[in-house]
Amino acid sequence: MQRAAWPVAGLVSGVVGIAVSHALTMALTLRPNPFVSVGEFAASRAPGWIQDTVTKLLGNRDTGASEVPAAEVLEPLITSLAFIGFAAVCVFVGLLARRSWWQPVLAQAGVGLLGVLALFGNYGFAVVTAVPVVAGVATWIVVLSFVVGPLQRHLAAGPGTDEPLEKVAARARLRRRDFVIRTAVLGLGGAWLWLQGGRFGKRLRHVDETRRLLNLPIRAREPKPAWKVDVPGVEPWRTPNEDFFVQHTAIVPPAVELSEWRLQIHGLVEQPMELTYQELTERGLVSAWSTLTSVLNPVGGDLVGTAWWSGVPVHRLLAEVGVLPGADAVLQTSVDGWTCLTPLEPLVDKQGGAMLAVGMNGEPLPIDHGYPVRTIVPGLYGHVSACKWLTSIEVTRYVDAEGESTRRGFAVEGPVKVTSRIEVPAPGATVDAGMVACAGTAWAPRAGIAAVQVAIDGGPWLDTRLAEVPNNDSWVQWEISVELEPGPHVARVRAITHLGEEQTAVVTDIRPDGATGWHEVEFETA
Numbered sequence: 001m002q003r004a005a006w007p008v009a010g011l012v013s014g015v016v017g018i019a020v021s022h023a024l025t026m027a028l029t030l031r032p033n034p035f036v037s038v039g040e041f042a043a044s045r046a047p048g049w050i051q052d053t054v055t056k057l058l059g060n061r062d063t064g065a066s067e068v069p070a071a072e073v074l075e076p077l078i079t080s081l082a083f084i085g086f087a088a089v090c091v092f093v094g095l096l097a098r099r100s101w102w103q104p105v106l107a108q109a110g111v112g113l114l115g116v117l118a119l120f121g122n123y124g125f126a127v128v129t130a131v132p133v134v135a136g137v138a139t140w141i142v143v144l145s146f147v148v149g150p151l152q153r154h155l156a157a158g159p160g161t162d163e164p165l166e167k168v169a170a171r172a173r174l175r176r177r178d179f180v181i182r183t184a185v186l187g188l189g190g191a192w193l194w195l196q197g198g199r200f201g202k203r204l205r206h207v208d209e210t211r212r213l214l215n216l217p218i219r220a221r222e223p224k225p226a227w228k229v230d231v232p233g234v235e236p237w238r239t240p241n242e243d244f245f246v247q248h249t250a251i252v253p254p255a256v257e258l259s260e261w262r263l264q265i266h267g268l269v270e271q272p273m274e275l276t277y278q279e280l281t282e283r284g285l286v287s288a289w290s291t292l293t294s295v296l297n298p299v300g301g302d303l304v305g306t307a308w309w310s311g312v313p314v315h316r317l318l319a320e321v322g323v324l325p326g327a328d329a330v331l332q333t334s335v336d337g338w339t340c341l342t343p344l345e346p347l348v349d350k351q352g353g354a355m356l357a358v359g360m361n362g363e364p365l366p367i368d369h370g371y372p373v374r375t376i377v378p379g380l381y382g383h384v385s386a387c388k389w390l391t392s393i394e395v396t397r398y399v400d401a402e403g404e405s406t407r408r409g410f411a412v413e414g415p416v417k418v419t420s421r422i423e424v425p426a427p428g429a430t431v432d433a434g435m436v437a438c439a440g441t442a443w444a445p446r447a448g449i450a451a452v453q454v455a456i457d458g459g460p461w462l463d464t465r466l467a468e469v470p471n472n473d474s475w476v477q478w479e480i481s482v483e484l485e486p487g488p489h490v491a492r493v494r495a496i497t498h499l500g501e502e503q504t505a506v507v508t509d510i511r512p513d514g515a516t517g518w519h520e521v522e523f524e525t526a
């Protein structure tokens with residue numbers, strides 16, 4: 001059989017692998033095809049002059065903040081270039097298969113690993129990001145070994161037997177036929193899947209399009225300069241939607257069509273109610289700055305963010321349905337089946353700040369953050385309050401209901417604990433000796449932060465300067481400058497609320513109701 005059969009086998013198996021990866025990417029995510037994702041990663045890491053040249057060559061579309069080469073040109077270009085590169089790798093892998101079984105597998109796994117790393121670099125670490133690549137590589141490996149089967153048998157069947165020549169030739173013909181059928185069927189199948197792949201996940205894409213075209217009466221808000229400390233390295237005061245932590249049990253976030261969405265408000269109420277999206281938003285939107293955090297956030301962790309949320313106050317809706325006496329909780333249910341049990345009190349409180357949010361930082365809620373509607377209750381951890389893709393609110397009693405997280409080992413109640421965090425200096429950093437800037441963030445939603453104190457190298461607590469805040473539900477930035485000799489140092493931080501509650505030194509685990517302890521950072525001055 002021809003030597004050319006090996007690279008052909010490599011190519012065909014690669015096409016099937018990439019088609020599977022593409023189809024899964026389309027079905028599971030809102031991302032472009034895997035080539036473009038990897039290309040975007042490479043482009044974002046490329047030296048400035050390459051980016052500039054590409055931008056110049058393609059012409060650009062002025063988006064105001066930055067100049068982005070026209071996507072219509074770039075996507076096919078990156079896809080074609082990446083395909084050529086990938087095809088070359090596939091040919092090489094096919095040639096490797098002639099020599100051994102493990103060399104191609106190693107190369108394939110290597111390509112997969114690079115792909116996963118690039119995607120993590122682009123979109124952050126998440127299972128859903130890795131799934132299409134891993135599945136694609138697995139397919140590539142299996143298909144390659146299947147397609148080269150007849151070729152290997154051919155190699156193994158060397159001359160030297162005393163069989164009649166016609167018999168040997170007949171068997172060779174059979175193997176050739178076998179190979180041709182296998183490559184043709186899989187090659188055509190792979191090409192078909194690649195072309196059809198774009199149709200998978202159509203619903204998700206349609207939902208996102210509707211979302212982006214939604215015209216809600218909301219506006220983005222800039223945080224005031226007075227809310228920020230002027231220390232490089234401190235987290236942005238307003239967390240951009242793309243950087244906002246994502247925490248949910250669903251592997252693929254539910255794609256909810258607005259036209260199909262309904263909210264039920266029922267249970268211990270006088271008048272149960274069912275609302276469409278329009279009926280909900282017609283009831284009037286309010287907006288507020290609020291810090292959301294997770295019970296899973298470790299001391300010093302970053303499962304926390306602050307956004308300008310827009311939505312319908314929950315107390316209005318509960319007043320409309322009329323809560324019956326005896327109720328003390330609300331069971332919220334998501335489209336994905338997730339539930340949480342929330343105390344009734346902050347929901348009926350006109351000053352409680354609880355809302356059914358439809359907007360986040362002036363945009364319709366991103367799908368990952370619960371589009372079309374999610375709950376925000378200032379002062380409570382997400383697992384007992386912040387139900388995403390909300391579809392049902394059942395007024396109930398704690399004794400009668402249970403939320404998802406309780407079954408997973410978390411306490412029934414989830415008030416956010418007083419927390420403070422050092423962001424500058426970064427752990428392990430080396431900074432200039434002399435006056436050293438120390439800064440970070442603290443939060444105690446509802447109560448608000450009255451003071452943040454820092455102790456260096458086990459010394460006395462020093463009061464830091466607090467920036468201003470728009471309200472007590474948002475985090476506060478703090479800063480202090482301390483004179484430090486060259487050498488190793490450790491800074492620790494604690495916060496005190498307006499109610500006089502001090503952040504405790506007692507170290508506890510995340511389970512059952514949130515980690516405690518002081519955040520410490522070790523750094524060096526030179």
Ligand SMILES: Nc1nc2c(c(=O)[nH]1)N[C@H]1C(S)=C(S)[C@@H](COP(=O)(O)O)O[C@H]1N2
Nearest residue numbers: 245246247248249294334338382383386388
């Ligand atoms: N449907 C659904 N809603 C959910 C969750 C979930 O797993 N499913 N996780 C909750 C938890 S534990 C937190 S901390 C917040 C996180 O909200 P975010 O992803 O917008 O940051 O969502 C809450 N709402």
Ligand SMILES: [Mo]
Nearest residue numbers: 294295382383
């Ligand atoms: Mo959470």
